[in-house]
Amino acid sequence: MNDIITLDFGSGGKKTSQLIEEIILPAFNNDILNSLMDGAILNGHKKIVFSTDSFVISPYFFPGGDIGKLAVCGTINDILMCGAIPKYLSLSFILEEGFKIEDLKVIVNSIKETAEVCNVKIVTGDTKVVEKGKGDGIYINTSGIGFLEVESYGKDKIEDGDVVIVTGPVGDHGIAVMSARNNFFVDSSIKSDCMPLINLANIIFKYGDKVKIMRDPTRGGLATTLNEFVERTQLSIELFEDKIPIRREVLAACEVLGIDPLYSANEGKIVLIAAKSIAEDLLSDIKSLPEGEQAAIIGNVTSSYQGVVVLKTGIGGSRILNKLTGAQLPRIC
Amino acid sequence: MNDIITLDFGSGGKKTSQLIEEIILPAFNNDILNSLMDGAILNGHKKIVFSTDSFVISPYFFPGGDIGKLAVCGTINDILMCGAIPKYLSLSFILEEGFKIEDLKVIVNSIKETAEVCNVKIVTGDTKVVEKGKGDGIYINTSGIGFLEVESYGKDKIEDGDVVIVTGPVGDHGIAVMSARNNFFVDSSIKSDCMPLINLANIIFKYGDKVKIMRDPTRGGLATTLNEFVERTQLSIELFEDKIPIRREVLAACEVLGIDPLYSANEGKIVLIAAKSIAEDLLSDIKSLPEGEQAAIIGNVTSSYQGVVVLKTGIGGSRILNKLTGAQLPRIC
Incomplete structure (x- = not known):
């Protein structure tokens, strides 16, 4: 050869x-x-x-x-x-x-x-x-x-009062690739979260149609995926900035690179919308897996606005999170 | 946009x-x-x-x-x-x-x-x-x-005495692409044979397990596909050079380009091996379609040799046709 x-x-x-x-x-x-x-x-x-x-x-x-x-x-x-x-x-x-x-x-x-x-x-x-x-x-x-296995997922199932869960800290993959590409942070501990989501999904499947929709937020990151969930619907998502898990070193790298971690790609996370009635049980099941340890409820669905994602900031303000514009991170996957 | x-x-x-x-x-x-x-x-x-x-x-x-x-x-x-x-x-x-x-x-x-x-x-x-x-x-x-639709196709079904049928003239696609790439033969009528084989296949399906195996001879051409049919078996294929349909203009272009038409890619032809008992009926059904008009029986399976394709030339000689060696026609598909 x-x-x-x-x-x-x-x-x-x-x-x-x-x-x-x-x-x-x-x-x-x-x-x-x-x-x-x-x-x-x-x-x-x-x-x-x-x-x-x-x-x-x-x-x-x-x-x-x-x-x-x-x-x-x-x-x-x-x-x-x-x-x-x-x-x-x-x-x-x-x-x-x-x-x-x-x-x-x-x-x-x-x-x-x-x-x-x-x-x-x-x-x-x-x-x-x-x-x-x-x-x-x-x-x-x-x-x-x-x-x-479960046929019911779809954005038409989302209802006012549902909650948004993410299975772990966001932005790792995008930042790991950008670091590797630019030889930044040579000593950094930032790694891609790239992994199969099969164990997490198997837990989520058990909740049947109480889970409304789920997606792995890859290109475009968490913000773009959540926009896709509610665009052209009568509902919107309120997201609580201080609930969103982000690794400290990823946040630091984002500041240096000028990247918003909410738009940075993930390859080992799920964001889902579930009925409020089962949200705590589902969260605790997800947290029982090593890859779900840092899962969190990060927002909820509301009919106060239509078709948008609103970020409630730590200091009490709020701003609209659009879909990714431009090629913040080309060739990330 | x-x-x-x-x-x-x-x-x-x-x-x-x-x-x-x-x-x-x-x-x-x-x-x-x-x-x-x-x-x-x-x-x-x-x-x-x-x-x-x-x-x-x-x-x-x-x-x-x-x-x-x-x-x-x-x-x-x-x-x-x-x-x-x-x-x-x-x-x-x-x-x-x-x-x-x-x-x-x-x-x-x-x-x-x-x-x-x-x-x-x-x-x-x-x-x-x-x-x-x-x-x-x-x-x-x-x-x-x-x-x-038909589950029985496979090289293990090929038997001594079976015949080889091709559904039309070979080599068109490879030569058309080479011509376009090199701006040769600007006025040439050579076109790729690129087409869906669905009508031909539907006819062939009707013959069930009397058809042993079929393939569209793309990269590597007719010679490579026939080699794949018999390699690592106890059988070989005898091919009759003067029975193989090749368009006159393709043959002429092959001579200029130094390409063997038997190794030139096809994208709208089937080569198959069928039981001798149904070969003539199948051939006449294939010929009833416009895309099968020039179909021909071009050879037969024999146990005289093992695992090779032998070309019987028009003047009575014979030579072994190997699989394609080297990249005669890169990026042909």
């Missing part, structure tokens, strides 16, 4: 086969993938969830993860947020000529480990290679299929 | 929403996509087929199609080749900063038209933007789900 990716690896011929047989199949070894058909034949389910994401994060190794781990978490988490248990993933690489085989092996191993934790199978895939200067090392698309 | 894609369009914020609402949703208008969840909730099926492909073709407009049409045909055709009826597609763009919105609209329209012809819904998607010089205009990933 070469040390670097050459155009041959994308030809569909012998080099493509070698890449598949020496790196891909040994990592994801399962009968469905091993059959090397043009697609995977799978057991289905009455209701399925289908999701896709392309990942172009720069740099592709970052504190707390890499593009491989992110690509699995991203799609698995999207499926979970729709109320389904993720089952199968596809995996498609766009590699730039000159990309190190050694780096590919590390990334493939991250994919394998993350998928295994979630009991998800990589069942089909594709590899393309583009000339040097037409990519940036590695881009990955994952698409996934899950079996629907 | 701007004239060109800027990094903001990939931010997950307001510009991303604008792109989705002004270009994506109007084209693919359906209730599932319109819900704008992180994934699509779909009616499933007992057995499903799942396939993925990323498309990096250069140039993204070529004679006979564009990257949008190709991205839909590519994944739909892979699903058909596994014996399933394609139902749902995901659509993920990686756009380069500076890409023309006008070009995006043309490509989105091709996607819409091709998906409609096949009665396939675009149900979920994603858009990422990379900086100028980190992409090449547009890369597209499509993944797709189909409902299984």
